[in-house]
Amino acid sequence: MSKHYLSIEGVFKTFTRGNLSSQVLSDVNLGVERGEYISIIGHSGCGKSTVLNIVAGLIDPTEGCVILDGKEVRGPGPERSLVFQNHSLLPWLTVWENVEIAVNKVFGRSMSRAEREDWIRHNLKMVHMEHAMYKRPGEISGGMKQRVGIARALAMQPKVLLLDEPFGALDALTRAHLQDEVMRIQNDLQNTVIMITHDVDEAVLLSDRIVMMTNGPSATIGEVLKIDLPRPRERIELADDPRYNQYRQAVLRFLYEKQRNVAASA
Numbered sequence: 539m540s541k542h543y544l545s546i547e548g549v550f551k552t553f554t555r556g557n558l559s560s561q562v563l564s565d566v567n568l569g570v571e572r573g574e575y576i577s578i579i580g581h582s583g584c585g586k587s588t589v590l591n592i593v594a595g596l597i598d599p600t601e602g603c604v605i606l607d608g609k610e611v612r613g614p615g616p617e618r619s620l621v622f623q624n625h626s627l628l629p630w631l632t633v634w635e636n637v638e639i640a641v642n643k644v645f646g647r648s649m650s651r652a653e654r655e656d657w658i659r660h661n662l663k664m665v666h667m668e669h670a671m672y673k674r675p676g677e678i679s680g681g682m683k684q685r686v687g688i689a690r691a692l693a694m695q696p697k698v699l700l701l702d703e704p705f706g707a708l709d710a711l712t713r714a715h716l717q718d719e720v721m722r723i724q725n726d727l728q729n730t731v732i733m734i735t736h737d738v739d740e741a742v743l744l745s746d747r748i749v750m751m752t753n754g755p756s757a758t759i760g761e762v763l764k765i766d767l768p769r770p771r772e773r774i775e776l777a778d779d780p781r782y783n784q785y786r787q788a789v790l791r792f793l794y795e796k797q798r799n800v801a802a803s804a
């Protein structure tokens with residue numbers, strides 16, 4: 539039995555179409571502890587989403603496996619909820635109904651109607667969206683849609699929350715605001731999170747460990763950096779913290795010195 543809460547064990551992935559095949563991942567191994575916040579960073583196209591989709595159960599590895607809480611991942615499931623960069627809310631439903639669908643699916647049998655309503659309200663409150671619960675996605679901003687997406691994912695009480703560049707499409711201020719919200723929620727709930735990001739500051743600010751991937755093809759984990767900064771973290775204070783800047787530099791060095799060939803050809 540795996541000694542980690544979540545473990546990615548010897549994962550290889552080759553995509554094949556006709557007689558063309560490309561090996562995207564090669565021998566990816568990672569152990570994640572319960573309550574840990576992990577960021578995955580790496581150059582565009584190296585295979586970050588492929589790793590996340592394998593953990594989500596949306597893609598099968600060619601070799602290797604993912605074990606979550608003692609069980610091998612086989613196909614998607616509500617114990618692994620995903621939030622994408624592009625809001626995946628159903629546009630014809632209200633904010634409330636978008637969360638309700640997920641809650642009914644997971645807790646339809648175990649909670650009464652009143653309990654489910656309380657739970658939906660609680661999760662919308664947590665992301666400060668209770669004021670807009672009767673609006674449709676087309677009537678709210680991008681940042682608000684991401685809040686609802688996060689509320690919906692959290693409402694499923696997943697064992698692991700998978701975030702694929704969740705703030706990537708947002709302007710800098712909204713992004714900072716939402717990062718702070720996610721840190722606050724993380725301090726309260728102690729979720730296990732794996733997040734893909736391209737943003738070095740975001741990775742250092744939010745993570746317990748940053749997983750840095752080598753360039754593809756046949757990408758793997760190049761280095762793992764432990765972020766030993768006390769929580770709760772304050773972005774303004776950290777800007778002057780020498781440790782914060784050392785972590786930042788370590789990631790930048792990995793991306794732009796050790797793995798720079800893709801950056802140069804991009």
Ligand SMILES: Nc1ncnc2c1ncn2[C@@H]1O[C@H](COP(=O)(O)OP(=O)(O)OP(=O)(O)O)[C@@H](O)[C@H]1O
Nearest residue numbers: 553554562580581582583584585586587588589754
């Ligand atoms: N279904 C698929 N079929 C064939 N190739 C694929 C498929 N999905 C991904 N790939 C390829 O695998 C490689 C890694 O893609 P992936 O989306 O995992 O990278 P990424 O690091 O998340 O990229 P980005 O940062 O740009 O989002 C790319 O070369 C991509 O073209």
